[in-house]
Amino acid sequence: MFKRKLQALGFPNPDTLNTADEKQFRSTIVWLEDQKVRRYKIEDRESLRNTTAEQWNQAFEQYLKDLDCPFANGSRPEIVDWLLGLAVQFEFNEKPESYTSSPKIQQQTSQQSNPLDNLDFESEDFKVGVVELANLLQVPRHPDHLMTLEGICNVIQEKLSQDALKEALKTKNPGNPVQFENISFGLDIKSPNVSSAANVLRYLFIHDLRDLQTKINECLVCVQALTANPKTDTKLGKVGF
The missing domain is CATH 1.10.10 (Arc Repressor Mutant, subunit A)
Structure with a gap:
């Protein structure tokens, strides 16, 4: 239900937001405040950023009061939907041309933007995805997940690119096995x-x-x-x- 608003805001994973997930819910609130809403000064966001603290709910309630949220006592989906609408409004006020340009210009802009820029390469979800992909391609894992990702890229480029797949269809001379x-x-x-x-x-x-x-x-x-x-x-x- 939030997908279109999240896409408009450039949220990293607009298809997987689950407000019932406590960790994901809190991190989404922090992302909205840091990237779009910016109600607090940077130094005043510490209590909201500390998503593992026991006092986080109190900090979040105070945050909603400071924003004059009409759904402060509502359900999480209602609160998130209202915050997303507020963030979209702020985004529109800053860059109205991004939402009022012609469809052709919007298409060119979306083609020029790199979706990888919105990825959080240090998030746990990203690290888990790298591990799953490495297991799928049988790539040995490195303690640094970015090094593992580099190995995955090399395998894809050498074995799964269009040229590599075409070359694999050709009949080759197996040659003589190497006896080390x-x-x-x-x-x-x-x-x-x-x-x-x-x-x-x-x-x-x-x-x-x-x-x-x-x-x-x-x-x-x-x-x-x-x-x-x-x-x-x-x-x-x-x-x-």
């Missing part, structure tokens, strides 16, 4: 497990170097194709002095 036990990489490591890991890393490094060399050769071929048969404009030539 029979290859000497010049590393004298006593531990078998560490030696195997080092050999794999060395092999991947060599693979990347070969791929880089292939791309360099392709660039050289393109440059040679341009310089081997140059076109001459005879109109620019002169005879004599």
